[in-house]
Amino acid sequence: MNFALTPEEDEFRAEVRKFLGGQMTRDPGPLPQNAYYSIARRIREGLGRRGWLTLAWPCEHGGEDSPIKDAILREEMAYFGVPRANDYGTNLAGPLTIRYGTGSQKARHLGPLANGKEWWCIGFTEPMAGSDLAAIRTRAVDMGDHYLLTGQKDYVEWARESDWCCLLARTDPDSSGSAGLTLFLLDMKSPGIFLNPVAYMTGRSFAEIFLDQVRVPKEGVLGGVGRGWEVAKEVLEEGRSGIEFVGWARRILDLMIEQAASEGGGSAGPVARHKVAEAAMDIEVARLLSYRSVRNRSRGRASTSEVSKSKLFGSEMCQRVAGTAMEVRGLAGQMARDNRWGDLGWIVHDHFMESIAGTIYLGSSEIQRNLIAHRQLGLPH
Secondary structure (H helix, E strand, O other), X not given: OOOOOOHHHHHHHHHHHHHHHHHOOOOOOOOOHHHHHHHHHHHHHHHHHOOOOOOOOOHHHOOOOOHHHHHHHHHHHHHOOOOOOOHHHHHHHHHHHHHHOOHHHHHHHHHHHHOOOOOEEEEOOEOOEOOOHHXXXXXXXXXXXXXXXXXXXXEEEOOOOOOEXXXXXXXXXXXXXXOOEEEEEEEOOOOOEEEEEEEOOOOOEEEEEEEEEXXXXXXXXXXXXXXXXXXXXXXXXXXXXXXXXXXXXXXXXXXXXXXXXHHOHHXXXXXXXXXXXXXXXXXXXXXXXXXXXXXXXXXOOOOHHHHHHHHHHHHHHHHHHHHXXXXXXXXXXXXXXXXXXXXXXXXXXXXXXXXXXXXXXXXXXXXXXXXXXXXXXXXXX
């Protein structure tokens, strides 16, 4: 496979860098949640006006049918530190609505998603259903013309800012495991929804969602009753290209190179040089895995194990690169924003903590290794 981008794709990357460079004067870092959100909204609406939020969508739904351009955009957004808010909307909820949604669902959601006006979160993880997602206990009781949802969801990013939530619940009370699950489009303004914010180490927050007899109309079912696991797997695979890890790691690498060039001494010594060189090779391998996964998926050829390789290697690579930067920067790498040692300190500090979560969300590294072992290598469960 030819991994080189076309001239058109190279031009698009240059255009994206110019736009984002003008928007992000400095990385958001550990800003208050409301400031982080306002930056995200401003930039997302700008992307929407350019038609860039729907690059991977089919042309008949306002997109360009170009997953590669979408991957380029996501990589550069990560590099420039653009908040990831509403990725769940344009990259997950939108494509799933296109594939599985009814006519009225498409009419209601695709336009606002495309212009960056409608915000989404994902309600999958629960206290007893994290890595073992099939253990979901949130119930959806059929009441004739609607469902009543009762349960709890954890680690929901952007829950307080979101208009809608893709939420997985059990509609068959006698089922277990992956059977009997259904995916719902939940209006976050519905009565009976209670949010409990929980702070990240980096200063941002996610939320716990508590559902107390929340009414969802039958039209809120996405993909059919009992097909939730099938649809949810697509949600997870859509998010596992790993391209954001490449952007984040590239940013850290460039800062390490800038520091070594300007300071010399220990940060430019042979041990540090070798570590930086290894980081550069790591990033390139992750980039090739990500773009191969995206290109093959767009052609219907990407396997679950291939997507898992991309997510696994990318997330662990990002953690290694952030760890290398911590070593190279020394004690200053532990500094938060506005310290006298400059940007590299707090950026490394922030990325290192975030990189730990990257090996857990959307399926932990252990799960990805199991999927590769079972699906590609044929090893027994």
